[in-house]
Amino acid sequence: MEFVETHGHLDDDAFASDLPQVIAAARSAGVRRFINIGYEQESWVRSVALADRYPAVSYALGMHPNSADRWTNDTATELERLLATNEAVAIGETGLDYYRDWVDRSSQRAAFRDQLELGSQFSLPVVIHMRGDVETEMMQTLSEFPGVRVVFHSFDGSPVLRDFALDRGDFFGVGGLMTRAGSSELRETLRSVPLTSMVLETDSPYLTPKGVKERRNTSANLPIIAAALADLLGFEIERVAEQTTANARSVFRLHSDAAVGGLR
Numbered sequence: 001m002e003f004v005e006t007h008g009h010l011d012d013d014a015f016a017s018d019l020p021q022v023i024a025a026a027r028s029a030g031v032r033r034f035i036n037i038g039y040e041q042e043s044w045v046r047s048v049a050l051a052d053r054y055p056a057v058s059y060a061l062g063m064h065p066n067s068a069d070r071w072t073n074d075t076a077t078e079l080e081r082l083l084a085t086n087e088a089v090a091i092g093e094t095g096l097d098y099y100r101d102w103v104d105r106s107s108q109r110a111a112f113r114d115q116l117e118l119g120s121q122f123s124l125p126v127v128i129h130m131r132g133d134v135e136t137e138m139m140q141t142l143s144e145f146p147g148v149r150v151v152f153h154s155f156d157g158s159p160v161l162r163d164f165a166l167d168r169g170d171f172f173g174v175g176g177l178m179t180r181a182g183s184s185e186l187r188e189t190l191r192s193v194p195l196t197s198m199v200l201e202t203d204s205p206y207l208t209p210k211g212v213k214e215r216r217n218t219s220a221n222l223p224i225i226a227a228a229l230a231d232l233l234g235f236e237i238e239r240v241a242e243q244t245t246a247n248a249r250s251v252f253r254l255h256s257d258a259a260v261g262g263l264r
Contacts, residue, residue: 001241003226004033004248005219007093007127007153007173007201010057011036011046014205014216023054026219030241032056033254034219037093037127039064041075048086058254060090060127063111065097069104071111079115083122089252091119092127093153099132112141119148125171125251126150130157139164149251154203155190162189166197171251174244175201176209176217179228187232195233195240199248200225 005026015022026034034054038047038061047059061082063071082088094115096108119126128150130138135157142150142164152165155172165172172193177183190198200222202209208217209224223237226244230237248254 001030001223001226001238002032002245003030003200003222003241004035004245004254005031005202005204005222006035006151006199006248006252007037007175008034008204008219009037009039009043009206010034010050010204010219011038011043012205022218022220023056026222029220029223031219031222032245033058033248035060035089035248035252038062039093040067040070041078044079044082048082051087058087058089058252060092061086061088062090062092062094062115062127064093065095065108065112065129066100066102068108068111071107071114076114080118080121083118083124088124089254090125090127090151091115091122092151093129094126095129095153096134096138097129097131098134101132109137109141116141116145116148119150120145127173128152135161142168151199151251154201154207156183156186157189159189159192162193166193170197171247172198173201174198174229175203175225176207176212176221178232179210179225181210190229191232195235195243196247198229198244199251200229200240200244 034057036047036059038044044061051057151171153173154175154177204217226240227237230240
């Protein structure tokens with residue numbers, strides 16, 4: 001079986017001492033491609049460097065809503081330059097986070113809209129982060145960008161948002177959150193999502209799946225998530241692996257596989 005990790009943070013300090021081993025372990029588990037999420041300026045630099053060093057690592061570049069107070073004309077120009085001159089496969093993660101409210105909502109909205117505009121400009125999918133009471137506003141905003149496909153990172157929305165996303169042709173990121181005991185409502189919502197609309201993710205080093213003792217999540221746990229999804233939907237895990245991998249290759253326009261363990 002082969003898998004694509006569509007949302008990880010390999011540039012996180014949690015992997016500073018053993019990243020080659022982490023990637024090798026994921027390869028042994030069947031992970032063939034990784035998408036690293038560059039969520040603010042410093043992470044943009046690290047993400048591009050990772051892709052240069054590890055051929056199987058691609059990246060998304062964007063401004064996280066909890067960093068949206070750093071979204072200025074200069075950072076917007078810098079992101080546009082990077083998108084024009086590098087090989088990002090998506091924009092993000094961006095979106096709205098009213099759960100923490102670390103950044104004022106007007107700044108989050110402005111940064112989010114600007115990045116959706118960039119998605120339209122560069123014909124790239126946009127990776128969405130959303131927490132708190134944001135569903136209505138999220139749907140209103142996305143309705144203004146019908147041509148921009150989005151991937152709902154670690155989807156945890158209502159059936160209303162699920163149906164809205166399906167009507168738009170968007171994708172659902174399924175990760176460790178879905179496996180947890182307290183996520184029964186989420187599992188019921190996901191039952192009605194076609195497998196053709198799902199991609200797998202770990203959000204490593206965060207959102208460790210149920211049953212994994214190590215607190216640091218890694219991409220090697222992707223088959224655990226795939227197995228839980230297969231059980232939920234009543235499919236064989238091989239079908240889940242094959243379809244979610246095809247979905248990821250399509251939405252992120254991934255090129256042919258490269259040797260995961262090799263360094264450039």
